[in-house]
Amino acid sequence: MYNFYDFWQMNPYRMDFFRRAPIPIDTTYVRIFHASPDAPPVDVYLNNRPVVSNLEYRSFTEYLPVSPGVYNVKVFPAGATRNPVINTNINVPSNTILTVAAINKLEDIALYAIEDTPMPVPGDKVYLRFGHLSPNAPSVDIRLPNGNNVFRDVEYKEITDYKLLDPGTYTLDVYGAGTDKRVLHVPNINLKPNRFYTVYAIGLVGEKPPLQVVIPLDGNSYIKVR
Numbered sequence: 001m002y003n004f005y006d007f008w009q010m011n012p013y014r015m016d017f018f019r020r021a022p023i024p025i026d027t028t029y030v031r032i033f034h035a036s037p038d039a040p041p042v043d044v045y046l047n048n049r050p051v052v053s054n055l056e057y058r059s060f061t062e063y064l065p066v067s068p069g070v071y072n073v074k075v076f077p078a079g080a081t082r083n084p085v086i087n088t089n090i091n092v093p094s095n096t097i098l099t100v101a102a103i104n105k106l107e108d109i110a111l112y113a114i115e116d117t118p119m120p121v122p123g124d125k126v127y128l129r130f131g132h133l134s135p136n137a138p139s140v141d142i143r144l145p146n147g148n149n150v151f152r153d154v155e156y157k158e159i160t161d162y163k164l165l166d167p168g169t170y171t172l173d174v175y176g177a178g179t180d181k182r183v184l185h186v187p188n189i190n191l192k193p194n195r196f197y198t199v200y201a202i203g204l205v206g207e208k209p210p211l212q213v214v215i216p217l218d219g220n221s222y223i224k225v226r
Contacts, residue, residue, distance in 0.1 A: 026094040029063040029223050033101040033216075035133045035202045036109045037209050039085065041078040042102065046071050054078045057209065058202065060099075063219045068094035073111060075102060085109050095225040099198075099218070103157070104135050114159050116196065116218040118225060126191045127162035130154055131200045134211055139177035140201070144170070153177045159198070167193040174201065174211075184211050195221040 032044055034055045044052035052061050055078075075086035086102065086109055097116040104110055114131065121127060130142050130151045142151040150172065151160045170191060174184035183205060191197060196218040203211045 026068060026226065027065045028068055028092050028094060028096045028098060029219055029225070030066050030092065030098045030100055031063045031219065032061045033099055033200070034059050035101045035103050035200065036106060037135070037202065037204050037207075039102065039106045039109055042085070043076045043078050043080070045074040045076070045084075048072070048074070058212075058214055060214075060216055063097070063223060066092055068092050073100075075109075075111075086111060097219040097223055097225060099216075101133060101200075103133050112157060114198075116198075116220045117162070118220045118223075119162070121194050121196070122164065124167065124193045126165050126167045126193055127196045128165050128191060129160045129162045129196075129198050131159045131198050132156050134201045134203055134205065136207070137183065137201065137205045137211060140183070141175045141177050142199070143173045143175060145173065162196065165191065167191050172199065184213070186213055189215060 032052055032055060034042060034057050037057065039057065041054045041056045043050060044055065055061065070089055070091050072089050073086065074084040076084050085106065088111060090111060097118065099114045099116060101112045101114060102109055103112045132140060132154045135156065139153050139155045141149050141153065143149050150163065154160060168191060170189045172186045172189060173182050175182050197215055198218055200214050201211065202214060203209045205211050
């Protein structure tokens with residue numbers, strides 16, 4: 001059992017990659033998340049243009065404004081320009097906020113798009129969801145210390161719906177679904193009001209890098225789309 005988490009909040013004001021042109025009204029915002037546990041740092045190309053360099057495991061880019069459409073995405077080990085580990089096309093819808101994660105182990109690495117769904121936040125509340133991106137972990141339950149389930153029976157690659165909570169400091173425990181076997185203890189999660197967060201479980205159970213979570217501030221907290 002591991003007792004570890006990272007709390008990552010994105011800076012909404014640095015979008016250096018795409019400042020050369022005015023942002024169109026129907027812009028989508030995309031960030032990339034390196035969640036492949038045994039993959040090296042990577043460079044990402046969009047339609048053969050480098051947009052991200054040396055993205056390390058557990059790391060997120062900032063949200064990049066992108067026009068809707070179909071894009072070719074190539075992912076290379078950092079510094080390489082041949083033999084991409086991912087070469088695929090993705091459809092970017094309009095007026096959407098997306099987290100695109102590199103998931104699975106390196107031999108099966110793939111992109112996985114996750115929508116950061118905009119919705120109103122009732123005053124002084126917070127939205128939290130859970131994303132299961134650990135390729136060898138079983139389905140899991142997420143519980144509070146009192147034993148109450150926050151999320152139940154979450155499978156690999158499942159992203160739960162957001163749950164409305166009171167802001168504050170939380171401890172979450174991750175159990176094998178329907179069991180009392182705790183696989184991860186996550187203390188001192190500070191959830192601030194009027195924000196959206198996702199708890200992403202990444203890493204490997206019983207292997208390295210170990211099972212852990214990262215908790216980014218989601219873009220629907222501060223990005224407005226039509």
